[in-house]
Amino acid sequence: MTSLPSLLGDLDPTSDRAVFRQIADQLREAIDRGRFKEGEKLPSEAELVEHYGVSRMTVRNSFSILQGEGLVAAEHGKGVFVRPRPPVRRLASDRFARRHREQGKSAFIVEADAAGSHPQVDSLEVKEEKASQDISTRLGSVRRVLARRRRYLLDGRPIEFATSYLPLDIARGTQIAEPNPGPGGIYARLEELGHHLDHFEEEIRARMPSPAEVKTLRLASGVPVIHLIRTAFDTEKRAVEVCDTVMAADAYVLNYQLPAT
Numbered sequence: 001m002t003s004l005p006s007l008l009g010d011l012d013p014t015s016d017r018a019v020f021r022q023i024a025d026q027l028r029e030a031i032d033r034g035r036f037k038e039g040e041k042l043p044s045e046a047e048l049v050e051h052y053g054v055s056r057m058t059v060r061n062s063f064s065i066l067q068g069e070g071l072v073a074a075e076h077g078k079g080v081f082v083r084p085r086p087p088v089r090r091l092a093s094d095r096f097a098r099r100h101r102e103q104g105k106s107a108f109i110v111e112a113d114a115a116g117s118h119p120q121v122d123s124l125e126v127k128e129e130k131a132s133q134d135i136s137t138r139l140g141s142v143r144r145v146l147a148r149r150r151r152y153l154l155d156g157r158p159i160e161f162a163t164s165y166l167p168l169d170i171a172r173g174t175q176i177a178e179p180n181p182g183p184g185g186i187y188a189r190l191e192e193l194g195h196h197l198d199h200f201e202e203e204i205r206a207r208m209p210s211p212a213e214v215k216t217l218r219l220a221s222g223v224p225v226i227h228l229i230r231t232a233f234d235t236e237k238r239a240v241e242v243c244d245t246v247m248a249a250d251a252y253v254l255n256y257q258l259p260a261t
Contacts, residue, residue, distance in 0.1 A: 004043055004048075004051045005051070007030055007035050007036075007043075008030060009026055011054075020054075020058045020059075020061035020065070021062075021065065023048065023054070023058070023062040024062040024063075024065040027042065027062065028069075028071060031066075036082050037082065038082055038084045039082060039084060040082050041079045041080070041081050042072060042079065042080045042081065045060065045063075066080075067080075067220065067222060068222035069222050070083060070222045070249075070250050071083060073220050084250075098197070101184035101185070101187055102184070102188075105184065106184060107187075108121075108152055108185075112154060115154065117154040117155050118154065118155050118156075119152070119153070120153040120154075120156070121150050121153070122150070122151050123150060123151040123161070124148075124149070124150045124179055125147075125148075125149040125150075126147070126149075126179055127146075127147055128147070129144065129145060129147050130143065130144055131143060131145045131165065135242055135244075138229075138239055138242045139165065139167055139239050140238065142167045145165040145166060145167060145168060146167075146168055146176065146177055148166075148176075149161070149162070150162060151216065154251070157218070157251070158217045158218055158248070159217070159247060159252070160245055160246060160247040160248065160251070161216055161245070161246055162243055162245040162246070163243070163245075164186060164241055164242070164243045165241065165242045165243075165244070166186070166240065166241050167240070170193065174193065176189045187232070187241075190232075195234040196234055197232055197233070197234055197240075198233050198234055198235045198237070199233050200232050201231045202230045202231075203228070203230075204226060205226075205227050206225070206226055206249060207225060208225070209223070209225045209246075213225055213246055217246070219248060220250075223248060224249045225247060225248060225249055226246070226247040226254070227245070227247075228243075228244075228247065229245070230242070230245070
């Protein structure tokens with residue numbers, strides 16, 4: 001390992017910034033500059049105590065800041081490690097292209113292939129239920145829906161969970177109501193039923209997760225989520241599905257291509 005003096009600077013005794021924050025600043029900069037790589041162990045508490053001439057509690061407070069920012073993760077008995085960068089680039093302008101459905105690929109499979117990762121789906125639940133006011137409004141005042149809930153994993157790591165809501169007059173008694181909707185996913189089945197997709201509308205916001213979301217996505221302290229609600233419209237301008245998705249923000253880069261005219 002490269003010596004700490006060449007990786008980290010010295011403290012500024014004239015600064016009014018707290019010492020533990022200065023140490024966190026230097027570690028953060030070293031991570032951002034790639035001096036500590038993804039998955040690499042940071043210097044130990046003892047090494048940082050010696051380098052900076054501070055107490056162990058000061059170093060621990062510095063680590064706590066970085067953990068709260070989602071930059072590092074502590075492993076009991078092993079040390080503190082740099083967290084991996086987002087593994088998935090969600091290509092918003094391409095992921096729902098019809099050619100993928102025609103190849104039998106759902107949007108998640110397309111993303112997983114692009115990331116070179118192994119996709120999985122678990123915690124699957126399919127049932128009919130009363131629509132919430134928001135879902136009802138988005139789907140054109142329907143009262144009951146078919147809800148499809150599932151969690152997505154890449155290489156064994158949970159990265160998002162989603163619920164699709166579809167009008168019962170479309171989905172009931174079809175393969176969409178089966179646990180496995182078949183190649184291409186529910187969008188391929190919708191088009192087979194005559195609901196040719198025209199466009200999608202997405203609303204995206206970032207927020208801190210609920211305790212249940214932390215547990216479901218196994219989120220580290222300080223990691224926010226991306227909350228995305230997507231509505232799919234057919235060529236008759238009917239809303240045929242609403243998908244409510246919560247994603248681990250440290251697992252995705254959202255990539256958009258926008259026309260200039």
